[in-house]
Amino acid sequence: AQSVSQHNHHVILSEAASLELGCNYSYGGTVNLFWYVQYPGQHLQLLLKYFSGDPLVKGIKGFEAEFIKSKFSFNLRKPSVQWSDTAEYFCAVISSGAGSYQLTFGKGTKLSVIP
């Protein structure tokens, strides 16, 4: 079965520190990849997505992610975090083919940014 692993349960950073959140998936076929953010008390919001093309994807709020097919990874990065980036971050993978469809989320990484 397809699975998505987010390596860190909770990350604590100071403002202006660089961020990298890991995401690995298990499916070997064609995938679509997403990063979502959930701010306290709010619903999911899409940060960025990868469907095809340039494996380096730029999203909103200065986030980017790189798809490395050989490593089955889609890590999220931001050069300099702000206190307002404190949130839960979810990696998600969609695999489809042969009439089947599966959307799988990672368990999330909680990011706390200290002013």
Place this chain on the structure above:
Amino acid sequence: DGGITQSPKYLFRKEGQNVTLSCEQNLNHDAMYWYRQDPGQGLRLIYYSQIVNDFQKGDIAEGYSVSREKKESFPLTVTSAQKNPTAFYLCASQWQGTGTDSNQPQHFGDGTRLSIL
């Protein structure tokens, strides 16, 4: 085991027909959400409910209706007014904490794939 159950996994709708997607959770979560996912797009919020007997429209509520008569259940009805219902529908729930516990992750169902006949 605690979790969220969506049913059915696949659903087909005829033109002019209303269909209801089920979402049940036994996690004792106050908040529940319905999202829609279309090819080439991320999830979009349809409706959400933070407490029993109350719900709010999301970004794309037109053509949909919900109810929240019980904490455990948040069914979504796709009405005939929804002209493009073919999509993947995902239900989620979340515990609504306060203070340092306010940032709790959402838990997701397995989704329902709705198609038009």
